[in-house]
Structures are given as structure tokens and as C-alpha cells.
Amino acid sequence: MRSPPPTSHRPRIRAARSEERDAIIAGRAAALRPFLGRPPDGHGATLQRLLRAERRAAGSGVGYDAARHAALCRLLAEVEATPLPARPARHEKGRHPG
Numbered sequence: 130m131r132s133p134p135p136t137s138h139r140p141r142i143r144a145a146r147s148e149e150r151d152a153i154i155a156g157r158a159a160a161l162r163p164f165l166g167r168p169p170d171g172h173g174a175t176l177q178r179l180l181r182a183e184r185r186a187a188g189s190g191v192g193y194d195a196a197r198h199a200a201l202c203r204l205l206a207e208v209e210a211t212p213l214p215a216r217p218a219r220h221e222k223g224r225h226p227g
Contacts, residue, residue: 161204176208177205
């Protein structure tokens with residue numbers, strides 16, 4: 130039985146960026162905003178779904194984009210930091226006071 134040939138050391142692949150990381154992420158976040166939909170209440174759920182898909186892609190290594198992942202995290206943080214609009218007060222039976 131033949132033994133496998135000795136493994137040679139492969140040089141590491143280095144990435145080069147033409148832009149700064151924050152500029153790339155801000156650009157991706159701006160590009161994703163129109164696709165979130167209209168109601169701000171639903172943005173959190175949409176972003177959670179997109180982040181789950183991105184994490185699955187990260188685990189498999191297929192279709193993963195680190196800048197997109199970071200942009201989605203940034204958008205989710207913005208949505209969670211924004212207070213929800215005040216809703217009108219309701220009577221205990223569900224009717225408007227007045």
C-alpha cells in the first residue's frame with residue numbers, strides 16, 4: 130500500500146479591500162433598507178429571518194457574505210434601539226376612552 134505524498138505548506142490567501150470596513154457595511158445596510166418593507170414593527174422579524182439565513186450560510190460556507198451579515202446586525206440594532214410609536218390608550222374593555 131502506498132503512503133500519501135507529504136503535504137506541502139500552502140501559502141495563506143490574504144484579502145485586500147479597496148474600502149474601509151465601516152464604509153462597506155454602511156453601504157450594504159443602506160442597500161438593504163428598501164427591502165425591509167413599510168411597517169417598522171415588522172422590520173425586526175424580517176431582519177431576524179435574514180440573519181438566520183445568513184448564519185446558516187456561514188455554517189455551510191456557501192453564499193456567505195460577511196459584510197451583509199454585519200449590515201443585517203447593524204440594522205437589527207437600529208430597529209431594536211428605536212422606540213415603538215406610542216399607541217393610543219384604550220379602555221379596559223378595548224374601547225377608546227372618551
